[in-house]
Amino acid sequence: MKDALSLILVLLFVFSCGSQENTIVNNAETLNDLNSEKPKLVVGIIVDQMRYDYLTRFESKFSEGGFKRMMREGFNCKNNHFNYIPTYTGPGHASVYTGTTPKYHGIIANNWYSKVEKKSVYCAEDTTVVAVGSPSKQERMSPRRMLTTSFADQNRLFTQMKGKTIGISIKDRGAVLPAGHAANAAYWFRGKGEGNFITTNYYMEELPQWVKDFNNSDIVESYMKEWNTLYDISTYTESGEDLNTYERGFKGKETATFPYDLEALKADNMWFDILKETPYGNSIVADFAIEALKNEDLGNDDITDVLTVSFSSTDYVGHNFGVNSKEVQDTYLRLDKDLERFFVALDDLVGKGNYTVFLTADHGAVNVPAYLQSVKIPSGYLNNPERKKHLNAFLMTTYGTTDVIENISNNQIFLNKAKLKALNLNIHDVEQVLVDELIDYPNVSKVYTATAMRSTSFNHGIEKLLQNGFNQKRSGDVIVVNDIGYISYSKTGSTHGSGLKYDTHVPLLFFGAGIKQGETFERTEIPDIAPTISALLGISFPNGATGEPLGFVLD
DSSP states (O other): OHHHHHHHHHHHHHHHHHHHHHHHHHHHHHHHHHHHHSOSEEEEEEETTOOTHHHHHSGGGSOTTTHHHHHHHSEEESSEEOOSSOOOHHHHHHHHHHSSOHHHHOOOSSEEEETTTTEEEETTBOTTOOEESOOOSSOOBOSTTOOSOOHHHHHHHHTTTOSOEEEEESSHHHHHHHHOTTOSEEEEEETTTTOEEEEETTTOSSOOHHHHHHHHSSHHHHTOSEEOOSSOGGGOTTSOOSSOSSOOOOTTOSSSOSOEEHHHHGGGTTGGGGGGGSTHHHHHHHHHHHHHHHHTTTTOSSSOEEEEEEEOHHHHHHHHHOTTSHHHHHHHHHHHHHHHHHHHHHHHHTOTTSEEEEEEESOOOOOOHHHHHHTTOSOEEOOHHHHHHHHHHHHHHHHSOSTTEEEEETTEEEEOHHHHHHTTOOHHHHHHHHHHHHTTSTTEEEEEEHHHHHHOOOOSHHHHHHHHTOOTTTSOSEEEEEOTTEESSOSSSOOOOSSSHHHHBOOEEEEETTBOSEEEOSOEEGGGHHHHHHHHHTOOOOTTOOOOOOGGGBO
16 A cells, blocks of 8 residues: 555656646746747837927828838827927937936936036037047047936846947937947937048947948938929928928028039038938938948847937928928938838848837927918017016116026026025025016016925926926026927027927837837827837836836737
C-alpha cells in the first residue's frame, strides 16, 4: 500500500513539474510575443503651426498616401488640445515628448527672461557647446534647459542605450528638444549662405559621412527654383484670394502672389533662409529624414529606435502669409506629398507593421485679425507702446520710479526684487497693485499674480492653462491675458501663443504597429502622447510626465 502511495506521489510530482515547466515555457513565449510586437521604430512627427481644421479644410485635395493614410489606417483624435499657456514652438515640442507642461519641463517660451542670469535666454541655447558642421558662433544648442526626460530618453535607458534616437528639423529647437538629453544626434538646417544640416559637440565632434555627403550634394540647391501652386490655383477654393492686404510676402517682390522665383529673390531674403518660408523647407527635411533611415539603419533590428521629425516651414509660411492664404494651402498639399513618400520609405526600409508613427502640432494659429475685422469678427492689434506709457506713468505716480519692474516679456511682468527691498515694498502687495491697474487697460481680459498661481488650484478655464504653464522658478510675477482675437504682431501674417481654441486645437494621429483603427471626439491633451508611446513600448514614462496613456488607441 505504501509502495502504491509512493508511486502516486512520484507521478503527481512529475506531472506537476511538467505542468510548471510548460507554464514557464508558455509564459516565456508570451513575453517573446509581446517583445516582438513592439515597433522596431517610433517616428514622432510635429507639424509646426498646424491647426486641426487644416485636416478637414484641405482633405478633399490630399492624396491617399499622406494625411489620409494616417486617418484611414490609424486613429484620429479629433478633440486634441494643448492644456497650457503659452502655445509656442519650444514649449510645444518639449511637451509632446516629455508628457508634461512648462510647469515641470521648464521650457516656458522660446525665449524668456532669466531671473537668475538677469537676461533673456533661448530655450535650446548652451554656451558650453560649439557648432559642428558650421563656422557659426550662434549655433550653440543642446537640450540642457529642459528639466525632464523625453520618452526617447526613457527608451535609451530601457534599451541600455542600444536603441538610437535622432532628431531632425529646420529649426534647432524642433530637433533638439524632442530628441531629449541622451540622443545620438539632433540635426537642424543652417540657412544664410550655407544651406547645410548641422549639429553641436553636445552630440558629436564630427558630422557622419552621410550627413557630409548630403550637405555636399545639390539636393538643397535644387529647391532654389520657382514656387508655384502644386495644382491649378483656381482649384484652391479652400483659401482666400491670392492678392490681398493680409500677407507680407518676400523682399524684392511687389506683391505676395504666385509664382515666386526663389533664385531671383534669395539675395534679398537671406539666401538659403528663403527656403524655410516655402514648402521646400519641408521637402528638404523629408529628404534628410529618409537619408537618416537609410544610413543609420533605424528600425532594422529588434531594439526600438526613435526618429523625431519636425516640419517647420508650415510655421514660417503661416507667419508670413496667414492661415487663410493660398500659400498655406499649397504648403499643406505639398507636405502631404512629402509625408506620402516618407511613409513609402518607411514601408521599404523598415517594413509595414514594424513601425509606429504619431503626428501632431506644437500649436495652432489665429486668423489674421485685419482679415477678421474685414468680415466683422471681433479682433485686433495690441497697442503695446501706449500700454507701456500708461504703466510707466502709473509706476512713477505710485512708487516714484519705474525700476520696480525688471522685465516685461511673454505677457509677463518680472519685478525687481532688489529695488522692492530697497523701497521696503512687499512683493505680494505690488503684484496685486499691478493686477488692479492692468485689468482696466484696453484689450486686457485677465491678470493674475504669481502668488495666485502658486497658492490656488485652478480646475478649468484659462486659469488652469496659465497654471500648467507657470514654472515657479522661471515665470514672471504678474501674468496678463489679452482679449480673444487680439495679438501683438504685424498686420500681415498669423501668430500664436494664447490658450484659445485656435491655438490649442491641433491634430493627433497615430498609425502603424500597435495602433487601432478608429477615431474619437473624446478630449485628449498633448501631455498624453508620451505616456501613450511609453505604454506601447513597455518602458518607464518620462520622469516628469503628467499625462495619461490613451489606451483606446492601442491595439
